[in-house]
Amino acid sequence: xxxxxxxxxxxxxxxxxxxxxxxxxxxxxxxxxxxxxxxxxxxxxxxxxxxxxxxxxxxxxxxxxxxxxxxxxxxxxxxxxxx
Amino acid sequence: xxxxxxxxxxxxxxxxxxxxxxxxxxxxxxxxxxxxxxxxxxxxxxxxxxxxxxxxxxxxxxxxxxxxxxxxxxxxxxxxxxxxxxxxxxxxxxxxxxxxxxxxxxxxxxxxxxxxxxxxxxxxxxxxxxxxxxxxxxxxxxxxxxxxxxxxxxxxxxxxxxxxxxxxxxxxxxxxxxxxxxxxxxxxxxxxxxxxxxxxxxxxxxxxxxxxxxxxxxxxxxxxxxxxxxxxxxxxxxxxxxxxxxxxxxxxxxxxxxxxxxxxxxxxxxxxxxxxxxxxxxxxxxxxxxxxxxxxxxxxxxxxxxxxxxxxxxxxxxxxxxxxxxxxxxxxxxxxxxxxxxxxxxxxxxxxxxxxxxxxxxxxxxxxxxxxxxxxxxxxxxxxxxxxxxxxxxxxxxxxxxxxxxxxxxxxxxxxxxxxxxxxxxxxxxxxxxxxxxxxxxxxxxxxxxxxxxxxxxxxxxxxxx
Numbered sequence: 001x002x003x004x005x006x007x008x009x010x011x012x013x014x015x016x017x018x019x020x021x022x023x024x025x026x027x028x029x030x031x032x033x034x035x036x037x038x039x040x041x042x043x044x045x046x047x048x049x050x051x052x053x054x055x056x057x058x059x060x061x062x063x064x065x066x067x068x069x070x071x072x073x074x075x076x077x078x079x080x081x082x083x
Numbered sequence: 084x085x086x087x088x089x090x091x092x093x094x095x096x097x098x099x100x101x102x103x104x105x106x107x108x109x110x111x112x113x114x115x116x117x118x119x120x121x122x123x124x125x126x127x128x129x130x131x132x133x134x135x136x137x138x139x140x141x142x143x144x145x146x147x148x149x150x151x152x153x154x155x156x157x158x159x160x161x162x163x164x165x166x167x168x169x170x171x172x173x174x175x176x177x178x179x180x181x182x183x184x185x186x187x188x189x190x191x192x193x194x195x196x197x198x199x200x201x202x203x204x205x206x207x208x209x210x211x212x213x214x215x216x217x218x219x220x221x222x223x224x225x226x227x228x229x230x231x232x233x234x235x236x237x238x239x240x241x242x243x244x245x246x247x248x249x250x251x252x253x254x255x256x257x258x259x260x261x262x263x264x265x266x267x268x269x270x271x272x273x274x275x276x277x278x279x280x281x282x283x284x285x286x287x288x289x290x291x292x293x294x295x296x297x298x299x300x301x302x303x304x305x306x307x308x309x310x311x312x313x314x315x316x317x318x319x320x321x322x323x324x325x326x327x328x329x330x331x332x333x334x335x336x337x338x339x340x341x342x343x344x345x346x347x348x349x350x351x352x353x354x355x356x357x358x359x360x361x362x363x364x365x366x367x368x369x370x371x372x373x374x375x376x377x378x379x380x381x382x383x384x385x386x387x388x389x390x391x392x393x394x395x396x397x398x399x400x401x402x403x404x405x406x407x408x409x410x411x412x413x414x415x416x417x418x419x420x421x422x423x424x425x426x427x428x429x430x431x432x433x434x435x436x437x438x439x440x441x442x443x444x445x446x447x448x449x450x451x452x453x454x455x456x457x458x459x460x461x462x463x464x465x466x467x468x469x470x471x472x473x474x475x476x477x478x479x480x481x482x483x484x485x486x487x488x489x490x491x492x493x494x495x496x497x498x499x500x501x502x503x504x505x506x507x508x509x510x511x512x513x514x515x516x517x518x519x520x521x522x523x524x525x526x527x528x529x530x531x532x533x534x535x536x537x538x539x540x541x542x543x544x545x546x547x548x549x
Contacts, residue, residue: 017161020149037152041542042161048546052109 001080006073013049017042028069050076054083086337088114088307090545091327093314093352094343096124097530098522100297101537102341104163107306109546114337115306116329118313118495122298124343125494125501125523126530128291131483134431136374137290138485138493139501141391141417141435142283144258145276145531146174146191154281155221159534162542169296172284173422175390180250181471182395187250191282204247214241215280218272221535224509224526234271249400254278254393256402257415257437259528261366261502263403270526277529283390285422293530314344319355323516339517339545343537346513346524347497347504353515360514363524366500367404369487371440373461376481377432380420384432387472390421394471402439409460410439411467431480434472436464442487442498457484502528511540519544 001009011023014032021036032038038046046066050056056079058066065075090106092099095117106113121127126139147154149167160167180187185203189196201208214237223229238248252266255274260266286293302308313330317340320326327335342349347363350356381387395413402413415437420429438460448456461484469475487499496503503523511519521540522533 016164019166020152039153039158041158044542044547045162048109 001077001083003073003077006076006080007069009053010046010069010072010076013046013053014038016049017045026069028073031067032069032072033067054080056080086112087335088112088337090114090339090341090541091116091335091337092341092343093349094124094522095119095122095298095308095310096343096522097126097294097297097533098527098537098540099124099341099343100294100301101159101163101534102343102521102541103301103306103308103537104297104304105538105541106545107301107304108164110305111545113306114335115301115308116312116314116327116335117308117310118330119493120310121294122308122310123290123294125490125496126290126533127294128289131374132481134376135289135291136483137419140285140290140530141258141415141437142175142285143170143172143293143531144274144278144281144283144529146172146282146284155277155531155535156281159531159538162538163297163300163534165296165300170293171287173287173424175283175285176421176423177389178254178283178391178393179389180253180393182246182250182253182400183398185246185250189279189282191284193280196279200247204244207242207244207247210241210243211247214238215275217241218275219269221273223269224273226509229269229509232268234266234268237268237271245399249395249398251275252402253395253400253413254391254415256400257393257413259502259532260402261368261500261507261523262505263367264401267526273532274528277531283422285419285425287424287428289419314352316354317349317352317515317518319353319515322357322514324353324518339519341511341519341521341537341540343520343522344495345497345500345503345522346506346508346520348495349513349518349520351497353518357514361506363504363506365497366502366504367442367498368402368502369404369440369442369490369499370437370501371409371445371460371484371486372435372437373464373482373484375432375434375436375465375475375479377434377475377478378480379478380429380432381418381434381472381475382421385472385474385478387418388421389416389471390418392416392471394467404443405439405441408441408444408456409463411463414438414464414467416468416471432478434468434475436468438464440487440499442491442500445486445488445499446491453486453488457486460484460486511536511544
């Protein structure tokens with residue numbers, strides 16, 4: 001997957017979890033949870049959706065690396081390059 | 084070992100369906116075993132003389148509008164991948180608490196209750212606001228080893244007028260307290276929030292619509308649901324559920340078993356119970372309810388606009404198993420027509436009358452006497468309600484009464500105790516390694532509570548990979 005595809009996929013996952021939130025205005029360098037309403041259960045759902053869709057396992061110690069949209073892309077790029 | 088299913092869920096009530104939706108959504112092989120021919124459990128529906136009637140549901144508590152995103156209702160909707168619109172909730176108009184000396188009204192706008200208390204209990208309003216700010220949270224419910232804190236004691240620290248304490252306890256106890264006389268303060272807090280801070284609503288087409296929505300979601304996500312499938316025994320071997328024996332003779336196995344049928348009820352399914360584990364006792368709080376169908380709409384023809392009315396005729400509100408078959412000194416009158424928007428579709432009036440009841444006494448009656456007592460109890464209920472709804476008796480075209488015995492027969496809930504045992508298991512873990520309970524006996528009640536309990540058990544013990 002390309003960076004753009006990964007970004008689109010993450011936004012798609014977020015939209016599925018919080019359909020009422022507008023994800024088009026997200027600043028990619030700010031914490032996602034500061035910009036839209038996501039509680040800790042929702043955040044864990046993002047991790048589980050990644051596992052479900054792409055068989056990607058994100059260990060708990062790496063959760064902070066998924067804080068912003070850009071950091072998500074950077075973290076997932078090597079894991080998703082063949083998907 | 085390779086199992087046919089990873090998870091078996093006993094009971095397709097709201098908590099079982101919520102757990103099932105979570106597990107199926109994330110690709111787990113899950114099957115729900117439901118002994119009845121339809122889903123819903125304690126909050127379900129049934130056909131009656133050409134109508135569809137709700138069981139259980141007076142109100143969906145915890146109602147908040149779509150814009151309130153941090154509330155429990157919004158959280159469970161996100162977890163179940165449902166939208167607020169899917170539920171088609173119609174908010175209440177107004178509810179009332181009526182005691183001999185005073186009356187309080189409340190709506191889904193909490194400020195109205197604050198104003199009511201300021202008007203009718205001027206010396207208490209500061210204490211009431213302080214109480215509101217010190218309520219416990221859901222998180223505290225699941226803290227392990229927590230001791231019960233008496234809600235009555237805590238209330239006395241904030242409120243000096245015993246009448247106000249009784250009036251606040253009345254709807255809260257009726258809508259979710261499994262204990263006699265007093266209740267746990269954390270439980271009180273959760274119910275206070277769900278009833279007063281948030282509020283009441285009803286799915287536009289009642290429970291059938293809500294259950295169908297959940298069943299569809301579950302099945303679309305890949306979950307399997309078997310009706311008419313009663314669990315007869317859980318065979319325990321080396322501290323685990325090794326086999327699930329069904330009444331039809333089939334034997335099933337799964338890595339994890341989630342039981343929603345109640346803790347004492349689950350315990351009695353187990354072939355073995357560890358000596359160090361407590362023997363859970365069934366609860367004593369049970370109800371009798373009469374559903375009246377009327378030839379008119381109560382708000383248009385009888386001047387009754389209240390959605391839910393809680394009354395109590397004595398100075399102190401007595402919430403315990405009554406000495407007689409029922410206790411009509413207190414009761415709940417729910418009028419589903421008085422939810423907003425209902426009157427555009429309903430032509431028939433509906434009123435539900437609920438009182439505390441004594442299971443043991445009801446269970447001893449033979450069939451003829453049982454029928455006679457049901458009729459007697461109906462007359463007594465209607466007489467009591469006529470004070471509030473004048474002329475009610477003259478407009479009844481059909482009615483149906485159910486007792487704790489009815490509840491036990493249809494749900495397997497021992498003694499018809501709809502709020503379960505006081506011996507709660509907050510985090511859902513039992514002494515049997517792969518057996519979890521969710522639903523009422525986790526300490527979560529109401530429709531939103533039941534859904535939340537199924538979600539948390541599925542998350543914590545299966546999905547988050549504990």
